[in-house]
Amino acid sequence: MAQRLVGCLLAVGVASLATACKERSDKPIAGLLAAGAPVLRIEGKEQRTVAVGAQLLGDVTLTATGPAVLEYFGGGLRFLEKGDTLEVGDAGEAKLHGSNLPPRRWAEGGIQEAQRVPRIVAARYTNVQVTPASAHEDAYSSTQYFVAFFTPNGLQNLGSDTRHDGPHQPLPAPPFRPKVPFIHAGDLGEGGLVAVVDDGFAVAETDDLATAVLLEGREVPLGRTVRLLVPDGSEVILKGKDGTEVEVEGPVDLRLR
Incomplete structure (x- = not known):
């Protein structure tokens, strides 16, 4: 009887432990x-700002406070607008293999048909998932911007003390400073075509993996942009140096180089 009782208690304990441990999604x-x-990123009663370029597990719940776009490791793109709430893995785009936007390319001052380009999406993102608390204390200075998006080896290795945020040694001077290897928020550069979003929004990506969201009614030089994403329902006008204008209607994944 005693052995049976001990066995039952062990079984209950193991079951309780299994229930308490949440399985990885x-x-x-x-x-x-x-x-x-x-x-x-919603964590219980808390909300934390997700860094551009962060990997996101399928069970993460997000709320967008403005236009944004997720890129799934299968290649599908999910555009978000202000007020949208989404569990990452529940989106239909999560099941796709390849981009869900028609590919096009910019050539000879116009838009032409293009083949889909295979890409390893996972390699573009880092395991940095949220910006550190210190980045929210004041307006984003250049130092805090570096902490939020460029900290080497991921923010999970940093302490909670703000003195430990960011690199501990000065960065080497260019050209010895390595390029940022992951998607990150950044400047598109000067020159090149000028984009004007006539309706909705668009997303630009440069040759060094910097991205920016282009908002309606603003003229933005595309600089080093190599990829322009225009969601369904959005319209963008591309202006050349010679004064020509070309209208781009979404959905489209437009390669500029």
């Missing part, structure tokens, strides 16, 4: 490709 993983306003 096997839902698809995505990355935050770009955001025009903070994208918040």
